[in-house]
Amino acid sequence: YGNSKVKDEVLVIEISLKERSVYSRSKVKKDIQRMLTLYQRSGRLSTEINPKLELLENNRVNLVYEITESDVAKVSKIV
Numbered sequence: 001y002g003n004s005k006v007k008d009e010v011l012v013i014e015i016s017l018k019e020r021s022v023y024s025r026s027k028v029k030k031d032i033q034r035m036l037t038l039y040q041r042s043g044r045l046s047t048e049i050n051p052k053l054e055l056l057e058n059n060r061v062n063l064v065y066e067i068t069e070s071d072v073a074k075v076s077k078i079v
Contacts, residue, residue, distance in 0.1 A: 003067045005044065011035055011065075023061055032065070039069070046070035 003011060014034040017027045032049045039047040047070045054062040 003069060005042070005069050006035075006038055010038065014038060017063070023063070028063070035065070035067075043072040043074070044070045045073045 014037075015031045016034075017024070017031055028051050032051065035049055036047060039045075048068040050066045050068075052064045052066055054064070056062060
């Protein structure tokens with residue numbers, strides 16, 4: 001797991017859900033899609049991003065994105 005090919009700072013720009021904001025599954029889905037688009041632009045088409053929630057007291061959560069980066073897809077033949 002991890003993101004060695006795309007830096008944290010670049011990914012954070014794509015995340016609309018911020019600390020102390022209201023948690024929404026739809027926002028998480030949109031954020032994942034935006035991050036995946038970054039990877040797809042660099043040819044990493046099979047990258048996977050999975051959100052993990054850690055439930056806290058007082059109706060709060062920690063949100064962690066687990067990233068499995070793929071290798072760059074290359075064209076082997078054009079017919």
